[in-house]
Amino acid sequence: MGVMPDDMMPSGHDALTQALTSAWSGRYEVLRKIGSSGMASVYLATDVHRRRQVAIKVLHPEVANIVGKERFLLEIEIAASLRHPNILPIYEPGMAAELPYYVMPSVAPGPRRDKLRRERQLPIDQAVGIAINIAEALAVAHDRGIVHRDVKPANVLLADSGPLLMDFGIARVVTDVDR
Numbered sequence: 001m002g003v004m005p006d007d008m009m010p011s012g013h014d015a016l017t018q019a020l021t022s023a024w025s026g027r028y029e030v031l032r033k034i035g036s037s038g039m040a041s042v043y044l045a046t047d048v049h050r051r052r053q054v055a056i057k058v059l060h061p062e063v064a065n066i067v068g069k070e071r072f073l074l075e076i077e078i079a080a081s082l083r084h085p086n087i088l089p090i091y092e093p094g095m096a097a098e099l100p101y102y103v104m105p106s107v108a109p110g111p112r113r114d115k116l117r118r119e120r121q122l123p124i125d126q127a128v129g130i131a132i133n134i135a136e137a138l139a140v141a142h143d144r145g146i147v148h149r150d151v152k153p154a155n156v157l158l159a160d161s162g163p164l165l166m167d168f169g170i171a172r173v174v175t176d177v178d179r
Contacts, residue, residue, distance in 0.1 A: 020058060023096035039063050039169060044106055053106040059099050069100050076102045078146055079168045086137035088166040107159045130163045137165045145174045
């Protein structure tokens, strides 16, 4: 039997998903797990009170136990402090099942992402436009002393509204002592 992709897994496929679903009961309705990395999993959910779809990023329990929660909490703090149209915003942080998480918009891939999947490359004018938008987002972060340190295609969502920089998981806050 093969491994089922994250976006095909039913929401109650594991104990963690069940614990999170229970912890978020009445606030968020978990629809499914949509992704996973070495540090965290992302769930598609419905914000029951605001009647909108959201994505919720949750630290893996193994990472919390071995490495600690501090790095993830710093990611939340850094990302929540940034405001720019090309930076994926954080709606709210929280704790569920003794794990830190944060809620962000659920962003449907725009037509450029679909085109990129089909054709494997964007026209130069579109690629330059995306690069400019991401550079402007990075400039805002840099002005606040934040260095992303992981800019790559996987950390840029191509939404209808434009590209969105995300995942400040290994970002670094540069202080005057560092300069």
